[in-house]
Amino acid sequence: MWQWVEWAWINCLEKRNKQLKAEGRKELSRYHAAACSSRLGEFKGWTVPEQIELMSCLIEVFQRHPLVIISYTLDLRDLIAEFPEAKHSPCGLAHVLLLTHIMKYIAEKILTDPLGI
Numbered sequence: 235m236w237q238w239v240e241w242a243w244i245n246c247l248e249k250r251n252k253q254l255k256a257e258g259r260k261e262l263s264r265y266h267a268a269a270c271s272s273r274l275g276e277f278k279g280w281t282v283p284e285q286i287e288l289m290s291c292l293i294e295v296f297q298r299h300p301l302v303i304i305s306y307t308l309d310l311r312d313l314i315a316e317f318p319e320a321k322h323s324p325c326g327l328a329h330v331l332l333l334t335h336i337m338k339y340i341a342e343k344i345l346t347d348p349l350g351i
Contacts (some may be wrong), residue, residue: 235299235301238299239295239299239301240297242295242298242299242350243265243292246288246291246292246294246295247262247264247265249291250262250288250291259279260276260278261276262276262277263276263287265292270285270289271285272280280318291322302343304336304339304340305338306332306335308328308331308332310324310325310328313327313328313331
C-alpha cells in the first residue's frame with residue numbers, strides 16, 4: 235500500500251513542479267510542511283491559493299489511500315521503576331518492549347483480516 239501512497243505523493247509534487255517550471259520559478263525538491271506554511275525556503279514567493287492547491291492534492295492522497303497509524307509511548311521513568319537494572323541504558327529495553335507490542339498488534343490485525351491477507 236505504501237508504494238501507492240508514495241507514487242501519488244510524488245505525482246502531486248511533479249504536477250506542481252511542471253507548473254512552476256512553466257512559470258520559470260524554482261521547483262520543489264520535496265514537501266516540507268513548515269516551509270510551506272510559512273512560505274519560506276523553496277516556498278518563498280508562493281501565494282496562499284498556491285499553498286491550498288498543493289495541500290489539497292496532498293490531502294487527497296491520504297483520502298484515496300487511508301492508512302492506519304499505530305503509536306505507543308513508554309515513560310522511561312516508569313520503565314526504570316519496573317526494571318531498575320535498565321537504569322543506565324533504558325532506551326534499548328524500551329525499544330524491545332515497544333517493538334514487541336507493535337508486532338503483536340500487527341499480527342492480530344493480519345490474523346483477523348476478513349480478506350485473509
